[in-house]
Amino acid sequence: xxxxxxxxxxxxxxxxxxxxxxxxxxxxxxxxxxxxxxxxxxxxxxxxxxxxxxxxxxxxxxxxxxxxxxxxxxxxxxxxxxxxxxxxxxxxxxxxxxxxxxxxxxxxxxxxxxx
Amino acid sequence: xxxxxxxxxxxxxxxxxxxxxxxxxxxxxxxxxxxxxxxxxxxxxxxxxxxxxxxxxxxxxxxxxxxxxxxxxxxxxxxxxxxxxxxxxxxxxxxxxxxxxxxxxxxxxxxx
Numbered sequence: 001x002x003x004x005x006x007x008x009x010x011x012x013x014x015x016x017x018x019x020x021x022x023x024x025x026x027x028x029x030x031x032x033x034x035x036x037x038x039x040x041x042x043x044x045x046x047x048x049x050x051x052x053x054x055x056x057x058x059x060x061x062x063x064x065x066x067x068x069x070x071x072x073x074x075x076x077x078x079x080x081x082x083x084x085x086x087x088x089x090x091x092x093x094x095x096x097x098x099x100x101x102x103x104x105x106x107x108x109x110x111x112x113x114x115x
Numbered sequence: 116x117x118x119x120x121x122x123x124x125x126x127x128x129x130x131x132x133x134x135x136x137x138x139x140x141x142x143x144x145x146x147x148x149x150x151x152x153x154x155x156x157x158x159x160x161x162x163x164x165x166x167x168x169x170x171x172x173x174x175x176x177x178x179x180x181x182x183x184x185x186x187x188x189x190x191x192x193x194x195x196x197x198x199x200x201x202x203x204x205x206x207x208x209x210x211x212x213x214x215x216x217x218x219x220x221x222x223x224x225x226x227x
Contacts, residue, residue, distance in 0.1 A: 004158070033214060043205065043217035050213070059214070091158055100209040101147045101166040106158035 002026070004107035006092050012113045015084060021077040021110045025094030032075050033095075033104060034067060038088035046090075049075065050098050079112075087114045117142040117208050121218035129226045134193040136221045138180075138206030141187060148189040149207045149215065150180055159205060165189060176200070201225045 005024040013019055025032050034046040045059040049069040060066070064082075069075040079086055089111050093104035122137040140146055147166050151159035163174025170182040180191045189206060203222045207215040 031213070035215075042219050043215075045214040045216070048214050056214070093159075098213065100213050101164075103149065103161045103164055104215060105161070106151075108156070108158045 004092055004094055004105055006090075006107035006110050008110060009108065010111045010113075012115065013082060014115050015082060017082055018078065018080045019082055019112065021079075021090050021092075021112070023075045023077070023092030023107060025073065025075070025092070026105055028096070029094035029105070030072065030097050031095040031102065031104075032069055033093040034075070034077050035091045035093065036088045037091055037109070041088075043091075046077070082112075082114045084114045087112055117146065117210050117216050119206050119208050119216055119218035121204075121206055121221050123221055124219060125222045125224065127224040127226060128196045130198055131195050134178075134191070134196045134200065134223065136191040136204050136206075136223065138189045138191065138218060139187055140189060140206070140208045142208055142210050144210045147209045148180075148182060149209070150174065150178070150189075150191050151205045151207060153203045153205065153220075155202075162191070162204075196223075196225045198225050198227065 007022045030051045032049040036044050047067045048056040064080045067077045089109040091109045093106045095102040095104045118141050120139045149164045150162040153159050163172045165172045165182045173179045178193045203220050205220050206218040
């Protein structure tokens with residue numbers, strides 16, 4: 001597809017379980033971002049990948065959150081030992097290159113519900 | 116540190132009326148500014164952006180925004196609202212850190 005693809009679109013899991021969320025960026029985009037959208041906190045930056053550089057993890061809320069990007073393309077966000085406060089929509093975005101002036105293109109998100 | 120404030124979490128206008136959504140920012144460096152729109156159960160779609168050059172920026176769907184450095188504002192306007200404009204709108208700023216910092220969002224309601 002032409003846009004950013006995220007899967008699954010919805011995920012319901014029990015507290016304490018681990019979850020993996022996947023993001024397929026637009027082909028050729030070197031920058032990839034994860035954000036979280038929740039009722040209480042709005043839209044928050046989580047992590048940023050640019051090419052082969054070390055990721056900017058400054059937005060990850062705890063050490064239960066991690067992300068990787070394989071081959072400079074697909075990214076997986078992993079949440080271990082999920083808590084109810086992790087319930088949110090997780091949005092992935094990509095942009096053509098490094099640079100704060102580059103617009104980010106967003107996927108439709110994964111809605112995560114922790115029971 | 117950068118921040119964005121959107122005045123008014125909910126704005127209601129009549130169809131055909133002027134739309135004005137307010138955004139003020141703070142940034143330690145010259146900012147890049149963006150407006151995104153989000154429809155229910157969808158991601159964010161770019162409406163327009165300001166990076167450098169002309170301070171009046173035109174975007175999609177008839178929206179425009181004006182960068183006013185002296186007022187640290189980047190308000191979004193549309194001369195005539197349409198029912199299809201009902202959505203949530205987010206103002207965002209980006210500086211050297213590359214990531215976007217978003218405002219709290221404004222939900223626009225359009226009355227027939």
